[in-house]
Amino acid sequence: MTWDTGSDLKIAFVGTGAQGASIGADFIIAGLDVTFIEQWPEHVFAMRERGITVNLPSRSINANVRTLHLCQVAELRETFDIVFLVVKAYDTRWTCQLIEPILAPDGLVVGLQNGMTLDDIASVVGDERCVGAVFDMASNMFTPGVTNRQNDHDTSWFALGAVDARNRQRVERIAELLRHSGRVDVSDDIRSAKWMKLIVNAAQLVPSAILNLPFAEAVRMPGMMGVMRAAGYEAMRAAQIDGAKIVPILGMPPTKANDPERYVDEIFDEVLKTFMMPDTLATVLQDWRKGRRGEVLDINGQVVKTLEKAGQAAPVNSRIVEVALAIEKGALPAEPSNSSLLVGRGT
Structure with missing residues (x-):
């Protein structure tokens, strides 16, 4: 329902790749008013023909959905x-900037993304x-x-x-x-929660992509567990320098440890146990296999940038980048x- 009148909310998913399409399909099956807005032409055509x-x-599951290409946004007269x-x-x-004209005056943009994108949206x-x-869900898409x-x-x-705290109820x-x-x-x-997920x-994501392996295999390569945890420890330092607090994510209870590195280990292990299947490919590796660039600078690069701004080095993340x-x-x-380029380097 809309915020004031109780009628149905109009919802758009902008970016309907592996994650967006999956979540959007759940909404459609639940009977919600959903529009997909997508930039991959073949994917748009396929969804129009077969859902x-x-x-x-x-x-x-299969769901029929109203699907628009990005170039059609300028044709819309409705708002979401x-x-x-x-x-x-x-x-x-x-x-x-593309979707702002079709966002209702009291509408909300929800950034279901990696990285610290809050400020860019706002x-x-x-x-x-x-x-x-912030979310954790493993998906892949190679077929439109x-x-x-x-x-x-x-x-x-x-x-x-x-x-804006005034939006809590919405x-x-x-x-x-x-x-x-x-x-x-x-x-x-939520800013702290996003930092915890970036850790x-x-x-x-990027270390396993560098090895061109599913995460579950990459972490078993000699020395790579240490590299990955060290990257996480640097990211925790960056988070705290940026003012983030240690907050629970992934549905985990609040940590009982005062040791930031211990908490990094806890969330690392939770992802490995609950959210990663044996063949799960990191989103960065999926992008590379599709010929796209990955979110390297938005993840490990964010750690490097934040620590450098504070006059500190991030040798492990710098090497990964x-x-x-x-x-x-x-x-x-x-x-x-490529594990030889990371193990024992930059530390």
């Missing part, structure tokens, strides 16, 4: 009450229309119109938080919607032997 198919571990932004972190600002639509979010989701409802997790309403797709917490400190991502950018430039292949 969106989501393959889950023990079932498959909620826009779920599920694009790459580096696409945040321009995408917000810089376009304002704090009063920005909702921060089909997403493969490796976490069903009970092992998918979201947290939401208002940038964020609770959005949480109710997201519970169609997974477990949901509402956070009073996990810094440890896992260096190797990852070499791969993206074509100067180095992504392969398991």
Whole structure:
């Protein structure tokens, strides 16, 4: 329902790749008013012809959905009450500029993304229309119109938080919607929650992509567990320098440890246990296999930038960024032997 009148909320998902399409399909099946806005032409055509198919571990679903290409946004005369932004972190600002004219005056943009994108969203639509979010759910998409989701409802997790505290009740309403797709917490400190998730991502996403391996295999390569945890420890230092507090994520109880590195280990192990399947490919590796650039600078690069601003070094994350950018430039292949470029380096 809309915030005031009780009628149906109009919802858009902007960016309907593996994650956005999967969550959006849950909303459609729940009977919500949903529009997909997508930039991949073949994916748009496939969803118009056959709907969106989501393959889950023990079932498959298919949902018909109104689907628009990005170029059609300028043709819209309606506005949306909620826009779920599920694009790459580096696409945040321009995408917000694209959709701002179709966001209702009291509408909200929910950034379901990696990285610290809150400020980019708010810089376009304002704090009063920005909702921060963080989530953990493994999916992949290589065929237009089909997403493969490796976490069903009970092992998918979201947290939401208002940038403007006056939106707390509306964020609770959005949480109710997201519970169609997974477990949901509402956070009073979403910036800290996003930093806690970035810590996990810094440890896992880019390092495993550099090795061109599923995360579960990459972490077993000699020395890589130490590299990944060290990247996470640096990320925790960056988070705390930026003012973040240690807050529980992933549905975990509050930590009993005062040791920041111990908490990094706890969330690292929780992701490995609950959210990563044996064949789960990090989103960065999926992007590379599709010929796209990954969110290297928005994850490990954010750690480097934050620590450098404080006059501190981030040797492990700096090395990860260096190797990852070499791969993206074509100067180095992504392969398991790259572990020798990371293990024992930069520390």
